Amino acid sequence: MKLSRNQRPLYVQIMNIIKERILHGVYPLGSNIPSEPQLEEEFNVSKITVRNAIIELVQEGYLEKSSGKGTKVIRNTSVSKLSKWKRFTEVLVEEGHQIRKRLIQADIITNDEGSRVHQLFGEHCLCIERMYDLDGQPYIHYTHYFTNRLASLDLSNLDSQSLYERLEEHSISLGKYRDEFAVAPAPRAVQEALLVEDGALLLKRSRFSYDESGELIEYSEGYYNTTMHSYVVNYDI
Numbered sequence: 001m002k003l004s005r006n007q008r009p010l011y012v013q014i015m016n017i018i019k020e021r022i023l024h025g026v027y028p029l030g031s032n033i034p035s036e037p038q039l040e041e042e043f044n045v046s047k048i049t050v051r052n053a054i055i056e057l058v059q060e061g062y063l064e065k066s067s068g069k070g071t072k073v074i075r076n077t078s079v080s081k082l083s084k085w086k087r088f089t090e091v092l093v094e095e096g097h098q099i100r101k102r103l104i105q106a107d108i109i110t111n112d113e114g115s116r117v118h119q120l121f122g123e124h125c126l127c128i129e130r131m132y133d134l135d136g137q138p139y140i141h142y143t144h145y146f147t148n149r150l151a152s153l154d155l156s157n158l159d160s161q162s163l164y165e166r167l168e169e170h171s172i173s174l175g176k177y178r179d180e181f182a183v184a185p186a187p188r189a190v191q192e193a194l195l196v197e198d199g200a201l202l203l204k205r206s207r208f209s210y211d212e213s214g215e216l217i218e219y220s221e222g223y224y225n226t227t228m229h230s231y232v233v234n235y236d237i
Contacts, residue, residue, distance in 0.1 A: 001042055010045050011052035016165055018053060022062055022076050023090055025098035032070035033063065089132070091232045097135055104129040104193070108151055117145050120219050126150050128163070131193060139228050141190045144220040167217070175212035181205055186223040194225050203231055 003013050018033060027033050034042070039050045054071060057063045064074045077090045089099045109127045111118035117125060125145050132140035144163065146153070153170060164174060184204045185191070191198060202223045209218040224231055 001044075003043055003045070010043070011049045011056070014039070014043055014045065014050060014053040015056045016162070018057060019060075019062060019078075020162060022073055023078060023087070023093065024100065025076070025093040025096075026100070027073050028093075028098075029073050029076045032072050035070065088232060091234055092134065092229065097229075100133040100136075102131045102133065104131055108148070117219065120216060121145060121147055124148055126153065130163075134228055137228065138194045138225070140222055140224050141186070141193050142220055142222040143190075144218055146218050147216065150217070172217060173212050174209050174217065175214070176210045178208040178210075179205060180207075190223050194223065196225055196227075202226065 001017075003010055018027070018039075021027050022033075033039075033054075036047060036050050036054070039053075040047055043050070054063060054065070058065060058071075062073065062075050064072045066072065076093055078087065092099055106126070106128045108124055110124055111121065125148055128144040128146070130142045130144070131138055132142070134140075150167075150170065150172070153166065167174065182204045183201050185199050186194065186196070186202050186204070188198070191200065194202070196202065203226050205222040205224065207218070207220045207222070208216060209220075211217050
């Protein structure tokens with residue numbers, strides 16, 4: 001896997017990729033992650049780079065190193081700013097599912113005049129289309145629209161790294177989100193990607209993301225095939 005040489009230190013990028021794999025069930029709780037030589041080969045980096053990434057994940061409580069027994073996953077949930085809130089994908093992983101993210105396309109697009117995206121970002125914006133597979137089957141389709149301010153965003157490794165972490169690497173710190181939920185049919189291309197019948201009603205999630213100054217950075221539309229799995233939010237009181 002090719003890492004960016006112009007952004008965060010390599011060990012931090014590897015740490016984030018491994019963490020995302022843990023959170024999405026690629027490396028299940030109680031299993032061992034690949035050996036250090038395997039990770040060195042995959043990322044084409046030095047032994048010390050891989051070792052530093054693992055040390056960070058051990059300190060954060062995700063991994064445990066045992067002499068002669070490999071490095072084991074001992075936690076598969078993140079620590080949220082809301083402390084009691086878990087990401088939906090983490091709930092799925094806790095239930096024993098595996099989530100895989102796929103980048104479908106990313107490009108600067110021309111927005112149709114009068115469309116919601118045109119009203120938000122004008123004539124052009126960065127569009128990123130992604131799919132989330134649940135146990136190997138298409139489950140969630142997301143289309144993210146970003147202000148042209150992010151036209152130079154590095155899109156490598158988005159299958160393995162959080163999109164919002166990538167924004168932080170570009171010094172974009174998000175300060176507020178607003179989510180809207182509805183039940184609606186998806187556009188035809190999304191229906192085909194999710195393998196659902198024409199006109200099928202899906203859970204639609206629209207997100208508005210703002211930076212710390214209040215400027216709108218992202219608008220996204222996600223469609224969930226809830227016939228496969230309901231949308232779940234767990235709160236620990």
